[in-house]
Amino acid sequence: MALTEQDNISIAEIVIYIPALFIAIWLSIRHGFGRNSGWLYLIIFSLARIIGAAMQLATIPDPTNLSLRVGAATLQNIGLSPLIMVQLALIGRAAGSIRKSTTCFVTEKRVRLIQLLVLVGLILGAVGGSQSGQSLADTGKYTVSSLSQAGTGLMIAAYVLLAFSTVLVAMQMSHMEPGEKRLVLAVGVSLPFILVRLAYSAESLYGHNPAFNQVTGNINIQLGMSVIMEMIVVTIVESIGMTLNKITKIAAQQTEADYEMLIIVTGLPTSGKTTRAKQLYNYLSDRIGDSSAPATAKYRLHLISDQKLSISRSVYDLSATPAHTRSANASEKDARATIYGATKRALSDRDIVILDGLNYIKGWRYQLFCESKAVRTPSCVLQIGCTREKAKEVNDERLRRRNEDVDVAKDTGEKSNEEQEDEEGPYEQENWENLVFRYEEPNPMTRWDSPLFTLIWEDGEEQTKQVFDSLWDAIAGEARKLVRPNQATVQRTRETGGDYLYVLDRETQEIVKRILDQQSDDGGDEIKVPRSSGNNGEELVVELPAGKKVGLPQLQRLRRAYMGLHRGGIGLEGVGNLGPERIRETFVRYLNDAFEKDG
Structure with a gap:
């Protein structure tokens, strides 16, 4: 069977986006996989284009398989979201460079709000595409879902906010660090191509022109307004990404309040x-x-x-002051x-x-x-x-x-x-x-x-x-x-069931009571203590010395010594959160060590 123009485009996308995927992975390793860096979205976009093209090629032996065609069309539609997310991440990094020397209206919180808008649009587009596919299977006619239209509307709103943010950041380019100004240039150059791509999606979802239909539309219009535009944007972004300086972990954690x-x-x-x-x-x-x-x-x-x-x-x-009192x-x-x-x-x-x-x-x-x-x-x-x-x-x-x-x-x-x-x-x-x-x-x-x-x-x-x-x-x-x-200066968290000292006293007193109730006159017993306050779960074992019975005065003396150590914070650097289970475990270990030394 001869290849159609759509199949040829799909082959071209696979050839182009596989190298783009590896470059995006390399950029993510270099600059970080966090959502603030943006390169993770480039990986998602490349995968969406490769999978969508593969689904299109899978229809060659089975042209009547509507599910594959609708899946490819859906991926084609929601693929716009990662591109906008990448641009937002780049403009966010540029704004962060400005904030190191002055204030900037484009804050990290505002960028994340726009990204949330894009994410909601992505979800609506995916659900809407699924509904359109179901409609095509039931009626044989591709009907645009209202959810897809709502998702594209959010994309348009996000694009407007992105363009506005880019203008604001560009007005403060003089405050950027060396090497970071190219971020604004990359976003500014990419915006017209994204606008054309967005116009194609808007016309295909809101308009009634059959040439823009996502499944049966004009292939040349799709090629010129969608496929080529996306390839240009990916080329611009990855080219800029390979020339950017790597941000160290310390610099990435610095915030607007970094001058203290x-x-x-x-x-x-x-x-x-x-x-x-x-x-x-x-x-x-x-x-x-x-x-x-x-x-x-x-x-x-x-x-x-x-x-x-x-x-x-x-x-x-x-x-x-007398010589012997000068130090005081x-x-x-x-x-x-x-x-x-x-x-x-x-x-x-x-x-x-x-x-x-x-x-x-x-x-x-x-x-x-x-x-x-x-x-x-x-x-x-x-x-x-x-x-x-x-x-x-x-x-x-x-x-x-x-x-x-x-x-x-x-x-x-x-x-x-x-x-x-x-x-x-x-x-x-x-x-x-x-x-x-x-x-x-x-x-x-x-x-x-x-x-x-x-x-x-x-x-x-x-x-x-x-x-x-x-x-x-x-x-x-x-x-x-x-x-x-230092960990010693960090306040330890308190148990919600009561004050820390109250919990410490309660748990140690309960273990002492269990030992007195269960030990025999000859000594050498193994007293089992539940790790938690309930009777179920793993148990701790107190090994009593052989040949003698442990009396209440000795247990209370050991208990007071343990509480004194933990009340004063001695040796707590590696303990972490002293909840009831941790208190029981450390107290049992303390008793076993004390009994072993006495024996």
């Missing part, structure tokens, strides 16, 4: 820390606000210092508690905190590091380098000015409040020497002092900007690290 960070400023006293902290504050304010006003409102910037918290420099003075300096501990509380309140997923202060104790910096890690906020250290002689010279000059001000205070009057707030006070000489002696320099080899950035007294505006640029890259650029809290 704790910046700890440290250095010798009177080494210029406050001056550099103010410069950094102004730099970050300009960097965040450069894009647009909404960005400034979204990302909050905090500068926390002793001066802003009204902490006097005398709290660090140990000259009047209450005034300095109270000051650190105030700073710690202010820092903890400011840390969130929308804030950048600059902590200006001595921060000279490495244990203190470690405590701040742990606090930031607990809220998934990266931290870094900015060290202000200055020689001891220069810092001493600055402090001596401030002491001299303060003494002069005291001498002439009666003639000139007191300074205004604004002047007092802007002026940095000196340290007493002995206090300054003591702080320099106690200063512990940050070590970039330790995780709580890294990444470490350094500015020295002599650094000019250009070098300062380079250091601040590197610091910004650590906040919002490719050098940013994904922070996960």
Whole structure:
């Protein structure tokens, strides 16, 4: 039997879409199989075209098989959905690149809503095609289903939203990262071809022109408005996909609120820390606000210092404190508690905190590091380098000015409040020497002092900007690290049947009661305990020591020790959710280990 024009088109589709399928699989492996990447939809589209063409070729020995013809027509109709989904994924990635530096109207949530619209249209099209096939089998006439029409209507709406999103993203192309602008170009070039393909579907479902009938229509119109248009779009998308940079897992997990960070400023006293902290504050304010006003409102910037918290420099003075009690300096501990509380309140997923202060104790910096890690906020250290002689010279000059001000205070009057707030006070000489002696320099080899950035007294505006640029890259650029809290700091889930401590007490008490009720006078028994509160299911076994009976005091002592361990959180890093079953299992194991040691 001679091949028809439709059969020739089907052969061409198989020849073209099999390589396209392998390319789509390779792109999915490279960029990810997630729905946000979009390459999975390209695999689905290629498979739909290959299967549809195969169904068409299967009608060659059996031309009267209507099911195959209707199946091929249905796949031809719903194949438009994956193409639109791919375009939405590409425009979503382009919008994500914009959101790293400024706000964008095209958010991830809005893109997903449009994709949901397309998905509903896909389902309606598939069900409608099945109904049309059934109608063809019953009446011998192909009738367009209202569900197919509704599905195509959703496709048209999704196309309009896609075009609108593309225009909005194109208006902010200057904010995209290098190599990402080609995404907008690919979508923009593909849109006219998708429009022609969409017009063909709309005419075949809404119009009454027999030339556009999906089963018996004009083959040349189908070839020009459907088949070729789809091949062009797939070629454009896969060509762009092979030139795109691979997004790392950390970069893919960054969101609009990715600028949060704790910046700890440290250095010798009177080494210029406050001056550099103010410069950094102004730099970050300009960097965040450069894009647009909404960005400034979204990302909050905090500068926390002793001066802003009204902490006097005398709290660090140990000259009047006996040598044997200096390690318990209450005034300095109270000051650190105030700073710690202010820092903890400011840390969130929308804030950048600059902590200006001595921060000279490495244990203190470690405590701040742990606090930031607990809220998934990266931290870094900015060290202000200055020689001891220069810092001493600055402090001596401030002491001299303060003494002069005291001498002439009666003639000139007191300074205004604004002047007092802007002026940095000196340290007493002995206090300054003591702080320099106690200063512990940050070590970039330790995780709580890294990444470490350094500015020295002599650094000019250009070098300062380079250091601040590197610091910004650590906040919002490719050098940013994904922070996960330690498992010990993650709150354990509580059982819905009651408070955690109540469940812990109840389950352990029940096991103790079972042992007392079931053990014999000679000892050495194996007490079976249900894994769950019910009597059914797997059982746990408590192996009692042989030759003696275990009394209530010993069991209660072991029970209290077990509860003390678990109440305090010791050793729970690998336990996970401590539900009743897990409590029973660990308590039985604890008892068996204790009995084995005693035996």
